[in-house]
């Protein structure tokens with residue numbers, strides 16, 4: 001991205017603050033004029049004092065001069081204080097407002113992107129966050145540079161240079177001649193740093209990502225005593241980061257030295273030239289001070305040039321990644337016009353092929369029907385593609401080939417949000433947001449009353465446990481056990497009350513008693529709804545109206561439990577293996593021995 005393109009991208013964000021921008025520009029003009037007062041006053045002072053000395057006058061006559069100078073300098077300083085305050089404050093106001101708009105826009109965009117966007121290598125949690133933070137930060141430096149640094153400093157320099165030309169064109173020319181050299185050095189410095197900076201960005205992202213993944217997996221790391229291994233992995237990134245940072249500093253120090261040298265050469269030339277002109281009688285002695293101060297005004301911004309150039313380059317580097325997030329048009333979730341008040345819930349897959357963005361081919365030529373108002377189970381070994389089918393039915397991903405239909409219409413034709421409002425999804429591990437239990441259940445329906453929330457918790461067999469907690473519904477939800485968190489997710493589902501429910505191993509993390517309770521409440525919620533359940537526990541699926549058996553991304557069998565059992569195919573294999581793993585014979589024997597007692601507890 002070129003600087004011009006970035007400025008064009010930023011303009012719409014700055015436009016709402018155009019009054020502030022104009023005010024800042026006016027203040028800049030006043031500030032740059034005020035900055036030239038010192039050289040003029042000092043030249044006048046030196047010349048007047050010189051003349052007074054020549055006339056043999058002393059302090060008695062000098063009072064008026066001193067008072068006048070003090071008044072002029074103080075007056076200028078007062079104006080300058082207001083100007084600087086206004087300039088900085090307005091500049092900051094523009095910067096802060098624009099940065100919050102940009103950050104918010106990035107969040108808004110990301111929320112609208114397909115799931116595939118997040119599994120992309122460059123968009124993993126830490127990396128995405130770094131890209132947004134760095135992008136906004138460096139773009140804001142650009143705005144800040146422009147309003148707080150570049151404009152005032154360069155306006156100042158231009159006015160000072162004009163004043164030098166007006167005083168004497170040779171002096172002006174010397175000051176001007178130094179500038180290209182200075183610009184060239186700053187340019188060379190920034191160019192040298194460009195490559196290193198991109199590397200730095202990558203390494204910073206890597207480091208952040210590494211740290212986040214350590215925190216995420218801290219329990220596993222500790223249980224395997226892999227602290228040393230993880231630290232070494234980080235140390236390697238850190239070492240490369242340190243190397244890149246040192247290279248940056250070394251380059252900076254080298255060029256800074258060169259630039260100071262060039263500046264001093266300019267200063268010496270100005271002093272020699274002015275002294276020559278003064279001695280030749282072409283100028284008053286005050287011109288020496290006058291020119292030195294003016295040259296200082298010319299070189300001050302140029303001293304900052306490299307930093308500004310540098311930050312601009314940084315903005316160029318980081319803004320590319322940031323705007324790529326805003327512009328990921330192909331990542332936007334597709335939607336359609338259909339917004340039925342309540343769907344029937346008959347899903348049909350016709351010859352569906354699907355490959356994840358990572359390249360894993362998950363479904364091959366899958367054709368199956370999920371009847372409305374019935375319970376359909378998806379069975380298969382791990383990785384068979386069961387969850388993938390649910391992902392497609394929720395429109396989290398779109399199939400590569402084949403058709404997905406809901407109530408006879410293409411799923412693509414449905415409004416994505418309207419569709420998802422009609423689907424309740426309970427996963428094996430459900431996300432619990434930071435906040436209270438009440439807030440987490442309310443996520444299912446923001447308009448729910450406290451009573452409705454408690455009712456949902458009761459249906460999910462959670463209410464009594466919540467009441468046992470010291471803070472009840474106001475307890476921190478993230479502190480709950482896995483099973484309790486699962487029931488929060490189910491309570492959310494009760495609150496949402498959708499016509500279609502997808503259960504992806506909903507009881508996998510629950511204990512036996514909780515599983516039984518949840519099974520009862522799920523049985524209650526199943527009435528009159530379309531339910532798709534994935535479970536490795538056969539007890540959850542034997543009663544289903546239809547069972548689809550998946551194997552390596554293909555549908556291999558469909559039917560009821562009895563039909564599939566008789567067929568002696570994949571389902572039977574899984575069933576037998578499950579029975580063996582449960583040690584069903586031993587359990588059956590215990591039940592037979594204890595007969596009535598077990599039956600009593602079961603009933």
Ligand SMILES: Nc1ncnc2c1ncn2[C@@H]1O[C@H](COP(=O)(O)OP(=O)(O)OP(=O)(O)O)[C@@H](O)[C@H]1O
Pocket residue numbers: 119356357358360361362380381382383384385386387388389
């Ligand atoms: N987000 C993803 N990105 C890339 N590949 C994925 C993703 N999710 C699943 N896969 C892959 O797709 C294939 C099917 O996975 P899927 O989760 O649908 O299987 P499953 O039958 O639900 O398995 P399980 O019973 O273990 O949950 C697997 O090979 C898996 O590695």
